Amino acid sequence: MEPKKHIIVIGAGFAGLNCARKLAKQDGVRITLIDRHNYTQFQPLFYQVAAGLLAPSNVSFSLRNILIRHANIEVKMAEIASVDLNTRTAVTADGQTYQGDYLVLAAGSQPDFFDIPGAGKNSFPLYSLHDAELLRSRILAVLEAADRDPSLIAKGALNFVVVGAGATGTEMAGTLGDVMHRVLKDEYPGLPLNEVRIILVDRGSAVLSAFSAKAQTYAVKMLEERGVEIRLRTAVKEVASGHVVLSDETIIRTHTVIWAGGLKASGLSAGSGDRTGAGGRLNIQPDLTVLGFPGVYGLGDFANISGKDGKPLPQLASVAEQSGKWGARNIAADIAGEPGTPFDYLDKGIMAMIGRNAAVAEVGENRHELQGPVAFAMWIGVHAALLSTTRARIEAFVEWAWDYFGKIKGDRVLDRFSQENIRWSDDEDTSEAGAPKPQ
Ligand SMILES: Cc1cc2nc3c(=O)[nH]c(=O)nc-3n(C[C@H](O)[C@H](O)[C@H](O)COP(=O)(O)OP(=O)(O)OC[C@H]3O[C@@H](n4cnc5c(N)ncnc54)[C@H](O)[C@@H]3O)c2cc1C
Structure with missing residues (x-):
C-alpha cells in the first residue's frame, strides 16, 4: 500500500481549519494541523467580548474537540518560527520540525501599527482572544477607577479612542456606545456616564469605506445616536500611555486606545522573502500555490488572493473559509495527478453590525x-x-x-486585574486643544 500523503497545515483559523476538514475526507492522506493555540477563534465577535457582552468561551472552540471524529488529523499546539518552502518544512520555536508532501500556510494576520510612535505598546488591538480579553479588562478597569475616584475623569478615564473606521473600528465604537449609554447605568449608578467620550478616528474620508455612500450615511447616524464622535481625515501621530496626539495636533487624554487601524500578514511571512507582496502577505498563483514551490499553498489572510477581476480580495472570513476548501480540493487533485483550478470566490457580500x-x-x-x-x-x-x-x-x-x-445583557467580570497598572499621572501637563465638547 502507498504511504499516506502528509499535509502540514499551519494555522487553524477559517482557512486552515476548513482546508484540513475538507482534506480529511480524502482517502490516503494524513494531516498535521499546527496552531499556537489549542483553539480556533471567531474574530467577528471579538468586539462583543471586549465590550463585556459575550464570554471568551463563546468565541473560541477547542480544536481537539471540533476534530474529535477526524482520525487522520493530528493537532499540534506549537508556535511555528520558520518555514522552508523548498523542503515544505515547518520549524517550531522549540526546534521541532514537521516536513510534509504538502505545506499549507494559513497563519492569518496581525495588527499593523505603521511605526506610529507608541501605538504598539500603548494601544489595544483586537486580533486574538487574548487581545479581546485584555481590552475588556482595561475598559472595566477605567470604569471602576473613575467610579472610585471621579477626579480621574479629567485625566481621560472615560475617554475611549478607536483608531480606524473600517468594519472592526465601527463595530467596536458603536457597541461601546450601546454599552456605555444603554447598559451600564444600572450597574454604575454613581458614575457620570454622560461624560463618556468615544472618539472614532480615521485618516480616510468615510466610515466603512468599503460600503456604499448610503450605508456610510446610515452608519454615521447610528454611531452618532450612540454618542460616538467621528473624526475623519485625521491620523493618529502618537499613542502615549495617557494620551493620543492626532495629526491636527489635538491631544486627547485617554487610557484606552483601541487599534483597528490596519493589518499585515502574521510574522511567519517575513521568512518568505521576495514571495511576499502587499501587507507582507504571501503572493500566490490563481490555484493558491506559490510559484516555484510545488506543494506549497497560501490561504486566507496570509496570502494575496485575487478575485475574478484580478483585484486583491479583502481579508474576510468568507474569503479565508472558501480559499481553505478550494486549497483542499486542489491538493486532492494534485494527489490524483490532476491539475488544480483557479480559485473562484463566491462573493456573498459584506456586512457590519454597528450596534444592537x-x-x-x-x-x-x-x-x-x-x-x-x-x-x-x-x-x-x-x-x-x-x-x-x-x-x-x-x-x-x-x-x-x-x-x-x-x-443587551452580558457579564462584565474584571478577571485580569493584575495587568491593569494604569499610569494616571503619566501626562498631567497635557491639555486637550481643539476637541469638540463631549456629547
Ligand atoms: C476583530 C475582527 C473582526 C472581524 N470581523 C469579520 C466579519 O464580521 N466578517 C468577516 O468576514 N471577517 C471578519 N474579520 C476578518 C476575519 O476574521 C479574517 O479574515 C479571518 O479570520 C482570516 O482567516 P485565516 O484563517 O486566514 O486567519 P486566522 O483566522 O487569523 O487564523 C490564523 C491562525 O494561525 C495561527 N498562527 C498564526 N501565526 C502562527 C504561528 N507562527 N505558529 C502557529 N500558529 C500561528 C493563529 O493562532 C490563528 O489561529 C474580522 C477580523 C477581526 C480581527
Whole structure:
C-alpha cells in the first residue's frame, strides 16, 4: 500500500481549519494541523467580548474537540518560527520540525501599527482572544477607577479612542456606545456616564469605506445616536500611555486606545522573502500555490488572493473559509495527478453590525443593500454559517444573537486585574486643544 500523503497545515483559523476538514475526507492522506493555540477563534465577535457582552468561551472552540471524529488529523499546539518552502518544512520555536508532501500556510494576520510612535505598546488591538480579553479588562478597569475616584475623569478615564473606521473600528465604537449609554447605568449608578467620550478616528474620508455612500450615511447616524464622535481625515501621530496626539495636533487624554487601524500578514511571512507582496502577505498563483514551490499553498489572510477581476480580495472570513476548501480540493487533485483550478470566490457580500439592531449589509455580487433589523438578521445567518464548529455551538450563537436583538445583557467580570497598572499621572501637563465638547 502507498504511504499516506502528509499535509502540514499551519494555522487553524477559517482557512486552515476548513482546508484540513475538507482534506480529511480524502482517502490516503494524513494531516498535521499546527496552531499556537489549542483553539480556533471567531474574530467577528471579538468586539462583543471586549465590550463585556459575550464570554471568551463563546468565541473560541477547542480544536481537539471540533476534530474529535477526524482520525487522520493530528493537532499540534506549537508556535511555528520558520518555514522552508523548498523542503515544505515547518520549524517550531522549540526546534521541532514537521516536513510534509504538502505545506499549507494559513497563519492569518496581525495588527499593523505603521511605526506610529507608541501605538504598539500603548494601544489595544483586537486580533486574538487574548487581545479581546485584555481590552475588556482595561475598559472595566477605567470604569471602576473613575467610579472610585471621579477626579480621574479629567485625566481621560472615560475617554475611549478607536483608531480606524473600517468594519472592526465601527463595530467596536458603536457597541461601546450601546454599552456605555444603554447598559451600564444600572450597574454604575454613581458614575457620570454622560461624560463618556468615544472618539472614532480615521485618516480616510468615510466610515466603512468599503460600503456604499448610503450605508456610510446610515452608519454615521447610528454611531452618532450612540454618542460616538467621528473624526475623519485625521491620523493618529502618537499613542502615549495617557494620551493620543492626532495629526491636527489635538491631544486627547485617554487610557484606552483601541487599534483597528490596519493589518499585515502574521510574522511567519517575513521568512518568505521576495514571495511576499502587499501587507507582507504571501503572493500566490490563481490555484493558491506559490510559484516555484510545488506543494506549497497560501490561504486566507496570509496570502494575496485575487478575485475574478484580478483585484486583491479583502481579508474576510468568507474569503479565508472558501480559499481553505478550494486549497483542499486542489491538493486532492494534485494527489490524483490532476491539475488544480483557479480559485473562484463566491462573493456573498459584506456586512457590519454597528450596534444592537443597527447593521448594514450589501448582499451578493450586485450588492443589494440592507439596513437595520433585516441586515442584523442577515448578519446572524451569515455568521452562524461561518462557525466551523458543532451544531450545539451554532444554536447557542443564534440564540445569543436573537437575545441580543431583544436586549443587551452580558457579564462584565474584571478577571485580569493584575495587568491593569494604569499610569494616571503619566501626562498631567497635557491639555486637550481643539476637541469638540463631549456629547
Ligand atoms: C476583530 C475582527 C473582526 C472581524 N470581523 C469579520 C466579519 O464580521 N466578517 C468577516 O468576514 N471577517 C471578519 N474579520 C476578518 C476575519 O476574521 C479574517 O479574515 C479571518 O479570520 C482570516 O482567516 P485565516 O484563517 O486566514 O486567519 P486566522 O483566522 O487569523 O487564523 C490564523 C491562525 O494561525 C495561527 N498562527 C498564526 N501565526 C502562527 C504561528 N507562527 N505558529 C502557529 N500558529 C500561528 C493563529 O493562532 C490563528 O489561529 C474580522 C477580523 C477581526 C480581527
